[in-house]
Amino acid sequence: MNKLLAKLPAFALPFVTRSLRGGRGRRYVLFSLLLAMATFLIGFWIALGSGSFEQEIRVELRLEQNEWDRQNREFAVYTHSDFDHELALDDAEQMRRRGPGAMINERYGVVVAVSMHGMQLAETAARSTSAWTEQEIALRDRARLLVGGGMSNVQEWPEWSHFSWSNPDHVALLERVLDRRAVPEVRRYQSPLGLGDALRVVGFLAGWILTVCATVFGPLLVAIQQAQERHENTLTPLTGTALSPRELALGLAAGPTTVVAIFAAPQLLLFGACSLLVGDLVIALGLLGALAATGLFLTFAAQLLGHLVGQRRTPGIVAVALMGLLGVAWLVGTAFLANVDPKVAGLSAVLPTLGLAGLLAHSFADLPAGYLDELQLSTLAWSVAALVFAGLTLTALARKIEARPGPLLGPGAALLGALTCVGLIHVAIPGADIEEGMRMYLGLAALALPFSLLLMGRVPVGDDPPRMRRVPVAKLLAEFASWGVAHIMLCFLLAEITSDRLVHPIALLWIAWCVLVLGLMVIRMVAIPATIPTHLFFGFCCASLVVGFVQAVFWAFEKQPAIEHVFALSKVSPVLGLAQVAVTITVPLILLRSLRKTLGSVASADPSIPTKTR
Amino acid sequence: MSSLGRVHVVLDSVGKTYDGESWAVRNLSLDIPSGSIFGLIGPNGAGKSTTLRMMATVMSPTEGSVRLDGQDASTDPLAARRRIGFLGDGNPLYKQMTPAEYLRFYGQCFRMDAAELERAIDRTLETFDLTGKRDSECGSLSKGMRQRVLIARCLLHEPGLLILDEPADGLDPRGRNDLRKILERIRARGVTIVISSHILRELDDLCDQVGIIQHGRLAVAGDVDQIIDSHEVSRFVYELRTLSGHELALERLTQHRALIEHVGEAEGQQLIRLQVQGGEALMAEILADLIGHKVAVVTCSRVRSRLEDVYDRISDNQVN
Numbered sequence: 001m002n003k004l005l006a007k008l009p010a011f012a013l014p015f016v017t018r019s020l021r022g023g024r025g026r027r028y029v030l031f032s033l034l035l036a037m038a039t040f041l042i043g044f045w046i047a048l049g050s051g052s053f054e055q056e057i058r059v060e061l062r063l064e065q066n067e068w069d070r071q072n073r074e075f076a077v078y079t080h081s082d083f084d085h086e087l088a089l090d091d092a093e094q095m096r097r098r099g100p101g102a103m104i105n106e107r108y109g110v111v112v113a114v115s116m117h118g119m120q121l122a123e124t125a126a127r128s129t130s131a132w133t134e135q136e137i138a139l140r141d142r143a144r145l146l147v148g149g150g151m152s153n154v155q156e157w158p159e160w161s162h163f164s165w166s167n168p169d170h171v172a173l174l175e176r177v178l179d180r181r182a183v184p185e186v187r188r189y190q191s192p193l194g195l196g197d198a199l200r201v202v203g204f205l206a207g208w209i210l211t212v213c214a215t216v217f218g219p220l221l222v223a224i225q226q227a228q229e230r231h232e233n234t235l236t237p238l239t240g241t242a243l244s245p246r247e248l249a250l251g252l253a254a255g256p257t258t259v260v261a262i263f264a265a266p267q268l269l270l271f272g273a274c275s276l277l278v279g280d281l282v283i284a285l286g287l288l289g290a291l292a293a294t295g296l297f298l299t300f301a302a303q304l305l306g307h308l309v310g311q312r313r314t315p316g317i318v319a320v321a322l323m324g325l326l327g328v329a330w331l332v333g334t335a336f337l338a339n340v341d342p343k344v345a346g347l348s349a350v351l352p353t354l355g356l357a358g359l360l361a362h363s364f365a366d367l368p369a370g371y372l373d374e375l376q377l378s379t380l381a382w383s384v385a386a387l388v389f390a391g392l393t394l395t396a397l398a399r400k401i402e403a404r405p406g407p408l409l410g411p412g413a414a415l416l417g418a419l420t421c422v423g424l425i426h427v428a429i430p431g432a433d434i435e436e437g438m439r440m441y442l443g444l445a446a447l448a449l450p451f452s453l454l455l456m457g458r459v460p461v462g463d464d465p466p467r468m469r470r471v472p473v474a475k476l477l478a479e480f481a482s483w484g485v486a487h488i489m490l491c492f493l494l495a496e497i498t499s500d501r502l503v504h505p506i507a508l509l510w511i512a513w514c515v516l517v518l519g520l521m522v523i524r525m526v527a528i529p530a531t532i533p534t535h536l537f538f539g540f541c542c543a544s545l546v547v548g549f550v551q552a553v554f555w556a557f558e559k560q561p562a563i564e565h566v567f568a569l570s571k572v573s574p575v576l577g578l579a580q581v582a583v584t585i586t587v588p589l590i591l592l593r594s595l596r597k598t599l600g601s602v603a604s605a606d607p608s609i610p611t612k613t614r
Numbered sequence: 615m616s617s618l619g620r621v622h623v624v625l626d627s628v629g630k631t632y633d634g635e636s637w638a639v640r641n642l643s644l645d646i647p648s649g650s651i652f653g654l655i656g657p658n659g660a661g662k663s664t665t666l667r668m669m670a671t672v673m674s675p676t677e678g679s680v681r682l683d684g685q686d687a688s689t690d691p692l693a694a695r696r697r698i699g700f701l702g703d704g705n706p707l708y709k710q711m712t713p714a715e716y717l718r719f720y721g722q723c724f725r726m727d728a729a730e731l732e733r734a735i736d737r738t739l740e741t742f743d744l745t746g747k748r749d750s751e752c753g754s755l756s757k758g759m760r761q762r763v764l765i766a767r768c769l770l771h772e773p774g775l776l777i778l779d780e781p782a783d784g785l786d787p788r789g790r791n792d793l794r795k796i797l798e799r800i801r802a803r804g805v806t807i808v809i810s811s812h813i814l815r816e817l818d819d820l821c822d823q824v825g826i827i828q829h830g831r832l833a834v835a836g837d838v839d840q841i842i843d844s845h846e847v848s849r850f851v852y853e854l855r856t857l858s859g860h861e862l863a864l865e866r867l868t869q870h871r872a873l874i875e876h877v878g879e880a881e882g883q884q885l886i887r888l889q890v891q892g893g894e895a896l897m898a899e900i901l902a903d904l905i906g907h908k909v910a911v912v913t914c915s916r917v918r919s920r921l922e923d924v925y926d927r928i929s930d931n932q933v934n
Contacts, residue, residue, distance in 0.1 A: 006728060010722075010725050013722045014718075014719045014720075017718065017719065017722060018708075018711070018715070018719050021711070021715050022712075022715065232706055233704050233706045234706040234708060236672060236702060236706070237701075237702065237706060237720075237767075238723060240671070240672045240700045240702075241695060241720065241723035241724055242692055242695055242723065242724045242725050242771075243723050243725075244692055404674070405674070465632055
């Protein structure tokens with residue numbers, strides 16, 4: 001172990017050594033091997049087990065047909081116990097002796113029900129007028145003979161209400177019903193899956209654990225570690241060591257990640273081996289690539305979150321909050337995957353859990369080709385973006401650890417992040433089936449949050465008091481607006497906008513107002529400590545932003561807008577209209593006044609340069 | 615253990631404000647010679663911790679600069695930190711780690727070579743009398759031992775400058791005594807030590823130089839002896855030892871402008887410590903009066919002022 005550790009880079013060595021100290025490394029390896037063994041055994045058990053529980057799991061995972069459907073399609077009755085088996089054999093024997101029709105009114109059981117459905121199929125075939133070949137005609141005659149005078153009491157199974165001679169399954173089943181004289185075969189239940197399927201299940205399970213390790217446990221442990229360092233003030237002495245802030249950030253992430261990696265490594269081997277043997281290796285490799293990029297970004301993002309809130313909140317609260325966020329992301333992602341619709345596959349560009357779940361599923365099962373193409377493209381876009389975001393988050397984190405005065409992100413880095421977000425949004429929003437210009441407004445709404453986060457990174461911070469800080473508000477607002485302009489220009493370039501109304505001056509004015517208020521609010525939020533009344537005011541600002549944005553959309557899409565719609569609330573009541581005018585004017589003024597009053601300066605400084613020579 | 619070299623520390627008009635209105639430290643200039651022990655004294659909230667954090671490069675001054683051997687520490691803080699061992703206030707410690715693991719962790723953070731690090735750990739544990747607790751969790755150690763682990767961590771990478779912020783805070787008398795011995799051992803290696811405390815007796819005979827800081831400003835700084843000498847000119851404290859006539863002596867002293875600070879016994883003789891309000895002439899007069907009234911005075915000696923006395927004199931704060 002020590003020889004392996006010695007090969008680690010200097011920044012990771014102390015933190016990895018700390019995570020694996022005192023025999024912990026050996027214990028983790030042992031547990032990870034046990035987990036891998038459990039994955040293997042559980043996979044085989046789920047795939048090949050004959051119990052009802054395993055059967056239910058297989059049915060839920062769509063690895064096996066529902067038993068009822070299966071019995072009707074195979075014209076066989078499956079039993080799960082000796083008692084059931086004897087009973088079913090007895091029913092089948094009586095049916096064989098007395099004829100299937102004789103038992104319909106006497107007793108009702110699975111054997112009788114399957115027999116009735118078989119008779120229904122035979123009756124449908126007997127009535128068919130589309131039998132042309134000799135074989136088909138012979139089969140139809142045999143069906144007529146079996147059915148005789150008709151089966152008026154037959155309980156219908158919708159599937160057999162239509163018989164197709166061109167469907168080989170229908171014909172094969174009819175032959176089976178006729179051969180067995182409408183008496184179903186009684187079989188002991190066994191899993192219909194084979195060894196290959198079992199390996200698929202093992203591979204899927206291993207891939208799932210791998211995915212959870214990379215996107216949930218890894219980020220979660222790193223966030224807890226970072227929050228704990230902040231909460232217990234143990235990070236400050238570390239900043240006094242020979243490690244740079246960036247190295248510290250990487251090292252602090254490396255420690256917990258190593259623990260997760262030890263557990264993930266055998267799963268990776270299982271996943272790789274299974275996808276090589278029975279899965280789609282290319283898709284599996286794609287999944288691993290996407291997983292690495294997503295895991296990297298989520299790890300740094302969770303670490304930054306832990307750092308930001310760790311001083312005031314306990315690591316437990318950070319963990320619960322983060323677990324909730326990641327859990328919701330996974331729930332939404334898998335919910336979208338359940339609806340295999342190519343129109344929503346592009347969402348995986350902004351909802352990586354959808355792409356990861358899709359690629360994992362397709363590694364061992366087939367998804368529709370059109371859906372898969374969309375999914376792969378958008379997941380690739382996300383993966384590239386995730387690497388960009390990971391780099392930006394790491395930079396911000398390092399600067400936060402260093403507590404150096406100045407912005408967390410430089411103008412170039414923020415622009416790169418903004419353009420990446422714009423690209424992702426354009427991949428995510430489907431091109432077809434969307435109203436002209438909707439991409440522009442949907443995009444602006446979706447970009448509000450990431451752009452705000454990037455702007456937060458541009459506002460100079462540090463342990464300087466706000467009074468001594470110079471924040472170039474106008475320049476930051478110009479940057480913020482330019483990111484939105486980049487999105488609008490891309491919409492034009494993609495020939496999305498042909499109608500003049502979509503860029504109506506009133507609509508653009510409302511958009512400009514929204515940009516101004518959101519930008520000022522974000523700058524105010526970062527540059528000056530907020531009190532409870534300030535938070536309430538921010539809530540009010542957000543509500544007014546929604547109203548402003550709806551006004552912009554209204555002016556863009558309404559066919560015949562009237563001038564009184566400039567302030568739409570005036571249509572409801574003149575007083576409300578006046579209130580809206582007042583809010584529109586005062587909100588940005590209040591925000592600007594607050595900045596001017598509290599900060600040392602709101603102009604003329606380049607935020608990338610510290611305000612004082614340190 | 616050899617140090618990376620003694621460090622000469624200069625603070626040039628250093629200032630720090632947290633809110634932009636009031637200054638935690640303002641216009642603070644210090645010149646700390648290499649190899650000395652410098653004590654930073656002041657009441658709670660005077661700005662000691664802020665000053666030390668700036669000196670350790672973990673906090674940037676709002677104005678002024680910190681220079682180590684003539685070089686501005688802010689130009690290459692990482693290089694500066696390799697020469698500094700800093701123990702801040704709050705004493706954060708990973709309680710689940712053993713002292714050996716804790717030292718290894720910090721040694722690796724200072725990029726120490728693996729073999730050298732293991733030797734340094736053994737040596738440091740021995741220096742700080744922690745060999746027996748090598749594999750005990752830090753959380754199970756006494757406060758004094760934990761403090762030793764923390765200081766040991768600061769010295770592991772053999773810095774030339776050791777900065778300790780209130781290292782004796784919370785220690786019992788024995789722990790303080792141990793700490794004093796350890797600091798004397800470190801001083802013997804030539805390490806420059808800067809130590810802060812609001813307990814003046816801790817620093818009185820330990821420091822070569824002291825700086826007294828109040829309300830973020832330096833009140834006085836320099837050699838301990840010089841400071842005491844310069845501030846005791848108008849303070850005359852004498853110790854009288856008598857064989858007989860002790861009660862009479864106390865009665866006679868009430869007739870003079872003298873303040874009796876202490877009455878007791880030493881080496882079988884009666885002892886009176888008094889402060890006279892009129893200089894040496896008055897003391898001669900008092901002595902003549904006592905002898906004239908048959909008080910058997912054996913010795914009369916002037917008592918030198920302590921740092922605490924000086925602090926009381928120049929401070930408007932009551933410190934310990």
